[in-house]
Amino acid sequence: MKNLILVFALGIILSGCYYGSSKAYVKETYSKTDAEKIIITEDDLNKPYKELGTVEAVVRKGTILNAHPTKEQVNEKLKKEASKIGADAIIKVEYKSGIGMISWGVMSGKGIAVKFQ
Numbered sequence: 001m002k003n004l005i006l007v008f009a010l011g012i013i014l015s016g017c018y019y020g021s022s023k024a025y026v027k028e029t030y031s032k033t034d035a036e037k038i039i040i041t042e043d044d045l046n047k048p049y050k051e052l053g054t055v056e057a058v059v060r061k062g063t064i065l066n067a068h069p070t071k072e073q074v075n076e077k078l079k080k081e082a083s084k085i086g087a088d089a090i091i092k093v094e095y096k097s098g099i100g101m102i103s104w105g106v107m108s109g110k111g112i113a114v115k116f117q
Contacts, residue, residue, distance in 0.1 A: 026053035030086025030115055035079040039089035040111070049114035055081045055090060056110045060103035069107035071095055078109055087113035 029052065039045075057077035059069035074095065082090050093111035 025055075026085050026113075028052055029084075033083045033086050033088065035076075035083035038079045038082050038087060040075050040078060040093055041089070041091055042093050044091055045089060045114070048117040049089070049091075050117055052082075052085050052087055052113040052115055054110060055085075055087075055113045056108065057081065058106060058108040061105040062103065064104045066104065068105045069097070071107070071109070074107050074109040078111060082113040085113055086115060088116045089114050 028050075055078050057074050059073045059077065061067065061069055075093075078090055078093070090111040090113055093109055095107060095109050097105070097107040099105055
């Protein structure tokens with residue numbers, strides 16, 4: 001009985017956890033930009049820009065009790081990665097969601113980091 005209570009308590013403690021990762025495949029970098037000001041769109045832009053590279057982010061939920069990852073969580077990670085290379089925007093963002101091998105739910109995003117000219 002004690003083991004069951006311990007397992008249940010551990011499940012409750014871990015239920016607030018989610019984790020993720022992000023990466024950038026960069027051609028060129030500029031001075032770091034403010035992540036809050038970076039524009040994210042699933043479309044292209046109607047202004048001139050230079051492609052800096054591809055940025056990716058993955059958010060996983062830690063347990064079955066966590067809420068599913070959201071686009072907002074993925075966008076936050078994308079912006080952080082893009083800010084490191086000096087991007088002004090992330091365009092042509094594609095999202096995917098599902099269940100992972102090591103998590104109860106996954107959402108990923110991938111886009112092109114750009115600098116306005």
